[in-house]
Amino acid sequence: MAHRIVVVGAGYSGLRAARRLARSLPEASVTVVNPRAQFVERVRLHQVAAGYRPREYALPDLLRADGAEFVVGTAQTLDPRGRLLGVDTLAEPLPYDTLVYALGSVAQAGPAGAAEHAVTVADPGQARLLRDRVDSLARERGTVAVVGGGLTGIETAAELAESHPELRVRLLSAGEPGSTLSDRGRRHVLATLHRLGVEVCPEAKVVAVYPEGVELAGGARVEAGLTVWASGFGVPDLAQRAGIAVADGGRVAVDSSLRSLSHSDVYAVGDSAAAHGPGGRPMRLSCATALPLGRYAADVIAARLHGRSPRELRFRYLIQCVSLGRRDGLIQFVAGDDSPHEKVVTGSGAAAIKERVVRYAARSATGR
Known part of the structure; x- marks a missing residue:
């Protein structure tokens, strides 16, 4: 057999x-x-x-x-x-x-109300649902709150703000957004988000999600017609x-x-x-x-x-790629253990590199 x-x-x-x-x-x-x-x-x-x-x-x-x-x-x-x-x-x-x-x-479980009232970008069905709801909300010039200051939250907030300039986008982060990046990388990310009109809210830990927005630790409320949960993965x-x-x-x-x-x-x-x-x-x-x-x-x-001893895994990281809309981005150079260097590539050149990396990843997986 x-x-x-x-x-x-x-x-x-x-x-x-x-x-x-x-x-x-x-x-x-x-x-x-x-x-x-x-x-x-x-x-x-x-x-x-x-x-x-x-x-x-x-x-x-x-x-x-x-x-x-x-x-x-x-x-x-x-x-x-x-x-x-x-x-x-x-x-x-x-x-x-x-x-x-x-x-x-999968998307990391959120606080009370997140499963019922927030959408994610962790699977295609949720991403398409988010697309449809964002289109509707943008026509009303509404507000979307993106929860999560990691790279997924940053990329999502930038993409929504660039594609729907009439939309008010807030990025809520429990700590400092882009904390895994170098100082130069983080400065570029924050400057680009500001240019795109994203309201960055650091030290804003979300403890509950409601249909009309979120509640922060300490009791403050942030209103939003739509909440995107992008705070980590499980x-x-x-x-x-x-x-x-x-x-x-x-x-x-x-x-x-x-x-x-x-x-x-x-x-x-x-x-x-x-x-x-x-x-x-x-x-x-x-x-x-x-x-x-x-x-x-x-x-x-x-x-x-086949009865052979396998070779050892040889692996090291080189870069982290961050898209900031379609026309800007960040290439963060890293050490082999993934710790960031100060060397970065930014702007349209970084966006082009990120696109090439994404296409290469698809070809490597699919062969097409």
Whole structure:
């Protein structure tokens, strides 16, 4: 019987791993499970919220070209002892010999009212909902509050302000926006947000979300016709519910080869993996991490199935890319461990570099 490899999740990391596995192990059976039949360029979802229409990639066609099978459905249960994955669209659990866990990340749970009254840019359905609501709100010259001073919140606020200048955009951050950037990088981000008309509110911790706005720690209210929750990411709890060892935050605990510390037939990649990079620092949740981890996990699995010792992972970060609308951006140079340098590229040149990086990421995942 062919060795059965199941990849659960077809984002940047899962799709990269699945396609490479299918090509390097033609004697194996590779099956990919994903809730949607399209590959999602997740790094463009803040653009989708502002009206951008991304290219569509059909997962069945992409995978078929490399010899892999595709199942559209949501993984609901995982039985590591029996090596079975329960999928909502299948009558019987899907058996595996090796599982690649690539479920990615989801919007971090917010305070009271966030789930009911806020939208996110963490998945395409929410991004399209945000686009439609923003279009309506802009016609009324209304206010949108973007909660989260990290890069997702910054990119979302800038994109909405540039595409809808009649909209009032407020960026609410519990600390200083762009705190992971260098001083030069942060100054450029704040100056660009100011130029775009974004009202930046630092030290504004949101403790509740209502239909008409948010409440801050201390009791102050900020009115908004629409609230966007962009305050961090978490991960699905499937692995934790299945008894697979997880690290803080629920990411799968892995060794240096991305193999689960508790189950030797499970590998985790991308945002789902509690992997560590140079200096032992946790790896960033990004496609810059996801793509090389997907490729590496596929090589490790292929090597072990062929009776070879896998090579060590060689990885370092180079830059962080931040879009600030379509005509401005920031390229933040970083050390190998992702700590920022003072060297930056800004303006239209940075926007062009970011666009090239995003296109390269899509090509690396899809082959198209």
